[in-house]
Amino acid sequence: MNYAFILGTHSSWSVAELLAVLGDNEVSWSNDRILVKKNTEINAENLISSLGGTLKIAEIEMEVPVNMPIPTLAKKCAELIQVKANRGEGKLIFGLSDQGIGGHFEVEKLGLNIKKELKSAEISSRLVTSREKELSSVVVGQNKLLSKGAELIFFRRDKTLIIARTLAIQPYKELSRRDFGRPIRDDHSGMLPPKLAQMMINFAGQMSADGLLLDPFCGSGTVINEAMLMGYTNLMGTDLSEKAIKDSRVNAEWLRELYGLETRAKFHIKNATRLAQFLKPKSVDTIVTEPYLGPQRDLNDITTIQVELAELYSKALDNFYSILKDNGRVVMVWPVFFGREFIEPRLDKWQIINLLPERFIDLPWLKISERGTLLYHRDGQKVWRELIVLEKIN
Ligand SMILES: C[S@@+](CC[C@H](N)C(=O)[O-])C[C@H]1O[C@@H](n2cnc3c(N)ncnc32)[C@H](O)[C@@H]1O
Missing domain, CATH: 3.30.2130.30 (VC0802-like)
Incomplete structure (x- = not known):
């Protein structure tokens, strides 16, 4: 049909x-x-x-x-x-x-x-x-x-x-319930809308349902919850903050009960820049994450913010390289300040995956950056989102 x-x-x-x-x-x-x-x-x-x-x-x-x-x-x-x-x-x-x-x-x-x-x-x-x-x-x-x-x-x-x-x-009612009806919302650190989390999980490509999906900056757990609903059964969220891990546990339990799911996700307090000390080499199938995106309002010294985020992402990516299986993907969003100031972490061991085949990228309404990544922003927003999909250069 x-x-x-x-x-x-x-x-x-x-x-x-x-x-x-x-x-x-x-x-x-x-x-x-x-x-x-x-x-x-x-x-x-x-x-x-x-x-x-x-x-x-x-x-x-x-x-x-x-x-x-x-x-x-x-x-x-x-x-x-x-x-x-x-x-x-x-x-x-x-x-x-x-x-x-x-x-x-x-x-x-x-x-x-x-x-x-x-x-x-x-x-x-x-x-x-x-x-x-x-x-x-x-x-x-x-x-x-x-x-x-x-x-x-x-x-x-x-x-x-x-x-x-x-x-x-x-299912707009369900999506809204999962977004605004979850027991714990963290408007301070920011949360992904469930729809965006679903898209990011789908950008990871085909993965077996029992492959390990990790969100190493899990916040209050949106990615893990949506992945659980999409049928993934081997899920782990880690975050530097003790509160984030507590919140994620509460939100995941709420979702399990709401939908009668059997899967239990694992959550741990861990620094994303030291994950290789905690997880075995090549043990993770997919990493889907919205990391710390820097300040969203006080944007006076963009250069310093860019340098700090590039350093955080570079260190995290070094760890991801070690724990990720060779054919695994990393799906992240990075901030783009004022729609033009990008973050430039070290990517020498990674290739950026272009999600749109050549024949589509001339379409005038597609919002694509010079490095071939997709951009996302709402009118008037100072901090845009850039979608980064990476595969290892083996
Ligand atoms: C934007 S929030 C993630 C929100 C999450 N996507 C959600 O929907 O709830 C970024 C998270 O990164 C965490 N974080 C910051 N630095 C970190 C690090 N070095 N390692 C692990 N987590 C870190 C923060 O505690 C925060 O929870």
Whole structure:
């Protein structure tokens, strides 16, 4: 089957995550919000719960000429809805999302025409609209579009209008519960949003579920918790701070109970720059971590911060080199101050892995640094994040 993946706001990271998970053959784009993957089989519901960067997964149902008259298109869409929609009690509920049609295509008008067509087939329906051109996952979820009807997504490629039907949406309630509902939050040291942790784990590539995944700057344990939920069973978090390790233990226990998981992660107070004294050589399969990122506000002396962080990361990387298996990966985020001041640790024993194949890196909306790494920032943020994926040079 052919699928459309609706990308999150940080499209570059979303694309890289999908390529890491699904592979890059039969993949294409229509715009910066949609990735299309053809001729594949997936379980959308399962897959979306482990993808941090995808908002919706939809199945491509039809491709029609972009100038098809609205009444004809409405008839086709109504037929599609009749065949494929999930019907609950009461009215059939449907919604339409313009995910990059371009021009003056009127989704609202199309919706009313579909409603009319459904009525003539004796189906009473409710059309869900929103102020945005596309319905958010929250609107789709709250209106029960997937259990009591359907959402159709429209996007364009050249002269073709592609129509896809949503199969699964990002579990926004669960993600928010894991982020804001965990027993201990540490806003002072900072925490990764669970979605970002999921993406980082996926960037590590395929790893056996019982391989050892280590977060050596684990803070309150976001990476370990998300990895536990993604089915990894051999997990270790270490941190210099006693409080961080206590917090991680509490958060991990909370998650285990919430989801009825059997895995127990191990947590230890350890300095990341001395890990080789604690863990055996080549005993770790993957390292996924958000290290200490330096001050986030008092940014007067950037040069000193850069030198100190480069030293911390270099020492940690020396230890990672010793404990990591030869085919293992390190996935980290490093700060980029003001979007231009990068950290330059010693990388002579490492190669930076470019997550996007050559043929994709010209896309204008991808945010890529000169060293080929992906960047992440929100509007107005002084400290950007750089995604670093490393493999050993053996
Ligand atoms: C940005 S926080 C990590 C937050 C974590 N990703 C989370 O979501 O909770 C950085 C962590 O690095 C720890 N840290 C700083 N220097 C360290 C070192 N040399 N070795 C190990 N941990 C260190 C801090 O105690 C802090 O918990």
